[in-house]
Amino acid sequence: MSIVYSCRHCGQQIGKLDQKVVDTSILGFNQLSVKEKEEMIHYQDNGNILVKSICESCEESLGRYPEYHELDFFIQ
Template sequence: MAIIYNCRHCGSEIGRLNQRFIDTLQLGWNHLSLEDRKKMIHYEPNGDVSIQSICEDCQETLGRYPEYHELDFFIH
């Protein structure tokens, strides 16, 4: 099982945790609302977990262009 963090804007892989057992409390998932968990955490058929987050480049772009917050995707 792997937990794979991907940027929801550009699709790049931010990071990956390859461990057999992972404590989701240590990852802070318990601090997410139910709605955020549904949006961000996806369970793949192969057992991996995909997390939609934001990379540093896209975060920087959002800082420079706040109007992009209105868009689901701003990089294609």
Template sequence: MQIHYNCRHCQRQVGKLDRERVEISELGLECLNEEDHKEMITYDAQGNMKIKTICDSCERSLQQNPHYHELDFFIH
């Protein structure tokens, strides 16, 4: 199984893991509630996991422009 981390704002790939088996606790996802889990984690047809996260560039943009939090997507 591959695990893809992509930025929820710019869609840039942040990271990728290629593991046969992985425990949710290894990924730090056990602290997500059910709603966040549904919003942040999806699976493709091959069973690969896709996790929405935030890249460093978008994080800096959000810190410098707090009103961006109101937007689903923004250009930085």
């Protein structure tokens, strides 16, 4: 099983954890609301967990252009 972190804006893979057993509370999943979990955490058929986050580049763009927060996707 892998936990794959990818940017929700550009799709770039941010990181990957390859573990047989993972305590999701260590990863902070228990800190998320139900809505946040639904938006961010996706369980794949192969057993992997895909976590939608934000990469440094997109975070920087959002800082420079705050109006991008209104958009679901700002990278075309």
